[in-house]
Structures are given as C-alpha cells and as structure tokens.
Amino acid sequence: MGVVALGFATLLARLEVTQEGYRLSSLRAENLKLEDDNRDLRLQIAQLASRERLRALAPKFDLRPPVAGQVVTLP
C-alpha cells in the first residue's frame, strides 16, 4: 500500500514538473519576443529621429539651423 502511495506521489510530482516545464517554455518564448520587440522599437526610434528624416521634415514646420549670432554661449 505504501509502495503504491509513494509511486502515486512521484507521478504527481513528475506531472507538476512537466507542467512547469511547459510554462517556462512559453515564458521563454515571450521573453525572447519582448526582447526583440524592444530592439525593434529602439530601431524605429533611431530611424524616426535620424538627421536625414528630420532635415527633410524641418521646412514643413518652418525650422532651420540657427544663423550666426542667434546662439550665444554663456560661460
């Protein structure tokens, strides 16, 4: 009887480990996806803020580089 109970407990524990394994696997995949999404978003930020793009957009908003005398640096 005791042997049967021990075998049953072992089976339950093994089942739990397998379930957790599945969960870890899915969390891993999610983690990888989030890391890649993060990299993609950083790339998008860099591309949106690139000089070439901003230079092309600036005239639309009436922006241009400062001319001499417009910027005064204080010590």
Added chain:
Amino acid sequence: MNAPFIRRRSRIGALTVALAGLFMVIALRLAALVAIDGPRLTSLARQEHTGEVELAAPRGPIIDRNGEALALSAETRSVYARPAQLLSASTTAERARLAAAAGLTPTELESRLRRGAPFVWLGRHLPLARARIAEALGLDGVGSLSEYKRFYPEGTLAAPVVGLAGMDGQGLSGLELQYDRLIRGEPVVLRFYHDALGHPIFDSPLAMRSAEVGARIELTLDARIQALAENDLAEQVRKSGARRGAAVVIDPFSGQVLALANVAADGSSAGERLHDSATQDAFEPGSTMKGLLASIALQDGVVAPGVRIYCDEGAFSVGRRLIHDDSPHGWLDLGGIIGVSSNIGAAKIALRLGAERFYDGLRAFGVGSRTGIDLPGEASGILRRPSASREIDLANHAFGQGVAVTPIQLAAAYAAIANGGYLVRPYVVRAAYDAAGRPVLTHTPQVLRRVISPEVAHTMNRLLQGVVNRPDGTGRLARVSDFLVAGKTGTAQMLNPTTGAYYRSRLVASFVGFLPAEDPRLVILVVLYDVAHGHMGGLTAAPVFSEIASGALRDLNVASEQRYEAASVVPLPRSSQNEPADRAAAAVIADDDSAASAIATSDATPSFIGLSLRRAFTLARVRHLNLEVEGDGYVVGQRPTPGAPLTIGSVALRLAPIVAEAEASSTIAYDAAAALVVRRAHRRVKR
C-alpha cells in the same frame, strides 16, 4: 509413485527447463542490448525525446558620444526551402503564393528550386510579417530561421568609420571589422526535452540561457559635429568642383576624434562603408607642412621668431631647379614666412635645418608612421629617409611636396602644437560595455611622446594665429567670430601617377588649424582633393574650417574666451597686497595692452598664479622679466611671491596641470586669474 504423478513431474521439469532457457535467452538479449547496442539505442532515444535550437545573437549597437545610435541590430526571418520536398508536395499556385511572400517572382522561385541544390534560400532578412505569410502557407519543405540584420539609422553618417557588417553578421570594414570580436554576440544552443507533438519542455530554468548580445560600442565621435562636417564639406566639394573631400575634428589634448568625414563629388560618403579616406589615403600636404617645419626649426634652434630671411623676391634656385613664391617677398621673419606661406623662406629654413634633423623632426611629429588610430587599414604615408634626399627634395619637403600624409596624421601633428607639444594617439572608441553594462574595454588618452617644448608650441601658436589674423595672411577666411584661430593653409599640386610629374592645374587644397587659440579645444583639418587651379587652400578649405569650427563650438557650448576673460577680471574680489600683481595678471588675461603697459613700470613682482604658460610669457615680456619654468599646465607657485619687491629681474614659476593643487597652494590668492583656472578646470571636468 503412480504414473500420472511421474508424468506431471516430468512436464513441470520440462516447463522449468523451457522457461529457464527462455529467461536465459532474454537475459542474453538484454545483456547484448545493454553492452553492445546500448550507446546507439540511447542516442536514438535521446534524438526522439530531445531537441536543440541555436539562438542567433544580435550584434551590439554602436553609439556616438552622446548616445545616438549609428548601428543597431533587429530580428528578421530568413525563409528557406528544400526543393525536392517542396516540388513534390505543392502545386504551382501554392508556390506562386510562396514566391509573393518571399518577394520573388514565380519564375525566379521555380528557377531557384530547379537548380538541383538540396537547400535554397528564398529570402534573407525578411520582415517578420512577410515571413509569417510564407510560414502560414504550411508547405512541406519550407522553413524559416530567425536572423539579425544590421541597420544604420543615420544612413551614411560616418559610414566609413562605422563600417559594414555582412549578411551573416560578420564585420567587413570600419569599426564593425576592428571590434568584430566584441560587437559580435555569442550564439547559444539550447537542448530540451519535447513532447510527442514537439513542444519543448524545459525541465530546469538553468537550461533557459539567452544568446549573448554583442558589446555596446561607445564612440568619441559626436554625431552633430560629424553631420556638420559632412554637410559643410559636401557643400564646398560641390561648389569648388573637387573630386572629394575629407575633414577631421579632434580634441588636441585627449586625441578623441569628434568627426571624421569623407565626402565624394556626388555628396555621398566616399566609398560608402568600405573605405575611409581620412585614415587610408595619403596626400601631399603642401604648405601645411610649413607649420611642422617651423616647429622643428624652432625646437632645434636654427631659427628664432625674430630672425629675418631673404625670400629672393619670389624666385630662388636650388641646384638646377627654381622655386617660386606666389608673390615676391624680400626680407621676412618666421611669422611672415608662415603668414604669407613663402616657399622660398621655408626652403631656406629646411636647408639650414638639414635633411637628417628635418627627417627626425617629421618622424617625431608622426609623419611616415601610423598614428595608431583604432580603425583598420590605416596608411602610414610616405616620408623618404634623408639618405635618399637631394637638396631639391629637402626644399620640396619644406613646402609639403614629395612627402605624403594622411589627414589623421596631419591633424594629430597639429594637435601636438595646439596642446603644448605632446603627440597623442587619436582614437574613435571611448569604451565598450557588455549586455549587463559592465565595461569590457576603455580607452584613455595616450601620450606618445613630447615633440616640441611648451615654449616652441606657444611661439608656433602665435605664429599660426598670424596666418589667420594678419592682413596679408593666407588663412583669413578661416576666422571665426569671437574666437582666435591659429592655422595654416596648404595647396599642393597633384601628382600624375602615369608620368610621375605634377599636374599644373589639379590641386589638393587644405587648411588645418585649432581654436580657441588661447585654450585650444578643437583641431580641425579640411582637405579638398582635385580642385582646379586657383582654388587655393585659403580660399576653398579655410571657409569650410570656419563653418565647421563655429558650429562645433556652438554644439560643445564653448563660450568666447575673449569676451569671457575680459568680463571675468573686473568684479572679483582680490587681496589688497596683490593689487598691482592682480592688475598685471588681469591685463594679460584680458589681452589689454594699454593696461599692461600702465603697470609695466611697477617695482612689485606681478602675480603669475593661475596663468597659462603662454600668458605668463606675455606678462613677463611686458615686465621685462626672465622666467624659469618648471612643469606644464598653469602656474601654481612662484618665487618671488606676488607683490614682493623685484630685485633680480627673474621669476621662477612652478606649473601643474591639476587645479586641485592650485587651489591648495598656500601662495595663491583668490584673484581673477585663479578664478579663471578653477573655472577652466570645471569646464574640462564637465566635458
């Protein structure tokens, strides 16, 4: 015993023997399975229940000194096919849909599939959305892999410096190649059990390692100054008709490269990402060489600033060759020779110096050897050994013909003049950090050697200011509003590689200089290759220098020293016993000659505390004093002390580069000059 009993016993015996035999066979088979087939069967079982996957590692980002991204990696998918499997399991219509998803025409796809290869790529580095369309078709023999692609969000900005990474994530040029070992990540192979449907089951969190992202490379480049340099250079390349141009901006004290620009006639970065002209191409520097010649001659004592040299009214023969000046000159001092860029004056100085000493001096300035910048493929330039030099060669070297330098070499050599005499190694990578933010590489300024003394550097600084500030100076267009500029123009004829003679009307125009001259923050070199006759360095390169310099100073928040110093000396408190000395220092700091003259006759020892060596010399000249100098940097101590009666006509100065020492010095009075030093130091710390 009766007969049935005996029969039963014999049947039992036979059955026992049969069972024992059977067990024996099973035992033998088991032993054979374990001992002989064991390893093979274990391996088969493992293959059945376990899987492995290789996770690609993204290359680390490359960012400028302010954190702006110049190179980043992002995940993409690459779709592949096993042609035999795909062709047998799909219809033409299905393959047409696959072709559309992979960005191919149906004909292209069919042609790839029928090449006879067991494996073909249908599309590398596809956006995730398109790859998912291909996967969703569910065709046998089609699969996809995750790969990382390199992106350069700033387009061609600093492209030759940043370099290029290949399709398979390997560095091919520039920093991508130089630091490939650090930038390249470490892929990881994960092994796991999977169920009957192939779903992975990780039985331990320890198995869940991620691929190691490559190191983040932090540059000394400033993307704003880089963009400024590239834009201004491109504009002038277009206007002047030059074939290409290069510009270098470096910090003369640290050797940090702030910009390294290459521009071709079409406005793009020359050679895009594969060739960096600023470090890999040598050119004949022309008259910019005169700055180095004068420094060497002053250091060797063969000339003095006041010594006048006859410039033969524009024509001077060396052997059978005639050397010309652009306009005839008679007697010129060293400042005049540099200022008007007299070839004859320079040739005479070089002849006086001698081939051996000139060669040694140029070698000390780094001409003819690599600077050691951390970029691949740096050229060493060309400098002939003196044994091969004839007199005419020596004269030609004096005005930068017959010798070739790279732009980075020339900028580093002028940095030595700007920083008081030290040749420093230029570098473009400040540090590298691993994914956890731990530094894996740090570069600090590296002094290679002292080339000239601080006194010679100071004299050269003044002479080079004359090139820009003299009414007849060749570099007048390099002036920058509110800042003192020191520099030198250069115009050299280009060599015809076929004939070995110089082109008459194809020139390399250049300007190299530094500013603010009284406290140099930037050394800037501009070179325009292959401009037509008449496009002298002072006319074409100097204005680009001025544009880059004013923009860079604005971006670095450098305030005008002239305005600042004049303002800083008036309201600060000073001790009464040092009043005359303070006035002297203040007058010198403010460049106020009239005030300086007024105290020139005072009998008290002026205060040199807090002054740079340059200004200390100016004050000493005004007071007709001799100086004994010890150390570099700013004056932190003097004997006699400020305000003491002047008896011997000589003052001993102790200089130190560290301000903490100046502040701790018991002799220092918190006067205007000291305040200036402290503020300067704070500015340096903030950089």
